[in-house]
Amino acid sequence: MTSTSKSRLATCLGLALLLGCSTSAKPGGSAGQTGSAGVGAGGETAGAGSGPSGTTGSAGAAGSSAGGSSAAGSGVAGTGGGGGAATAGSSAAGSSAAGASGVAGAGGAAVGGAGGTAPIGVDLTPAPSAGCAMAHDPTKGVNGQYYAKVNITINGKATEYVVTIPPTYKNDSTKPYPLAVAFAPRTRTEFDCMNGDCQGIASEGHATAVIAFMKQIGLGWELKDERDNNLELFKQALAQLEATYCIDTHRIYTVGLSSGADFSMYVGCWMGDQLRSVASVSGCMPNTVAPAAGSSPQAAPASGMENPANICLKTLDMSGCKGHPSVLMIHGNKDGVVTGANPLGRWIPFADAKLTRDAWIGRNGCGTTTTTMVNNAPAGQFDGPITCNAYQGCGDSPVTWCEHGVPGFDGNSTHGWPGSAGKVVWNFWKSLK
Secondary structure, rough: OOOOHHHHHHHHHOOOOOOOOOOOOOOOOOOOOOOOEEOOOOOOEOOOOOOOOOOOOOOOOOOOOOOOOOOOEEEEEEEEEEOOOOOOOOOOOEOOOOEOOOOOOOOOOOOOOHHOOOOEEEOOOOOHHHHHHOOOOOOOOOOOOOOEEEEEEEOEEEEEEEEHHHOOOOOOOOOOOEEEEEEEOOOHHHHHHHHOOOOOOOHHHHHEEEOEEEOOOOOOOOOOHHHHHHHHHHHHHHEEEEEHOEEEEEEEEEEEEHHHHHHHHOOOOOHHHHOOOOEEEOOOOOOOOOOOOOOOOOOOOOOOOOOOOEEEEOOOOHHHOOOEEEEEEEEEEEOOOOOOOOOOOOOHHHHHHHHHHHHHHOOOOOOOEEEEEEEEEOOOOOOEEEEEEHHHEEEOOEEEEEEEEEOOOOOOOOOOOOOOOOHHHHHHHOOOO
């Protein structure tokens, strides 16, 4: 992104919102005892299996939620031996099985992910959309930048989005394309996002995916007077895209900057069963009233009244969320931090963004072990290294947290979009099965 576009963004981009939370799974049974049923982030309980003294216990009942923990089964202590070792159940698409009960013998603890949680399973079979039956000319373009501009009206409020398709696009139901949807930051447009604010999303993905850049209804995406219209906007736009283009409905991704990043996290919860992955750059889960389950001990701020104390949810009940999309978060380490250059601590607090990360770690059943990778980029005013930590044990729904010290668009914080963020996002998406 050029310094000119960054300067323009500094004058136009308003304050964004997001929501942070944390959950944990109950541990499995202890050695020599029947394991109690674990409760996962998905809120469902998996039954524990137990066996009589000296025999093989029966399998525990399967939990009905992909987010449920596998309860550790164990054999009741018998003559000459304690409870058997329990192992975490296997993960099937959308369901977490209970751990089988152990054979009587030496006592053992439950084996599995964090808290005995089984890895999340996701259906990865390519699923062509209805649009695979439509015909499109990939040589067509508007000003050579995008394939189509789509006007859409939600509850009497008009907005628009633009679509790019690969130069070699063709309708082939055996090879449907991934779909990436990018949400513009507050007060900005879909063209701003495509041409600079969301740098790299277009250039890194244009050859292999259909990409839609969306403009919000209102000034932003996620405040309580914006959220409902924008959620309906995304639902209708997604239906249009799937009906018009050859989309793999099992590989739909979202990403956004600031306010758009908050919204990406938001739809990851309430529409996660339709999304393969959600990504945020300088965002968190927004402090707004949830449409179903979900709450915060603090009231949602009124428009224009956001500040570092109320911008992100501190707690969230994610049991009402849908599905288990993989998650990538990129955040500046001085975002929202009070410094001499940033005395108000504006934007999205770094600590609160990590609460959102922790919520997804719990939701997707990840462990605490991480693998670290440094994404080096040429040092520049708006670019630099991004260090990413990939959490292990998440199954098909990985969670990766990335942080950086790249100066933001206001020059006084790290709130913004590093020049190499688009490449990091696409590398993550391409790594998914």
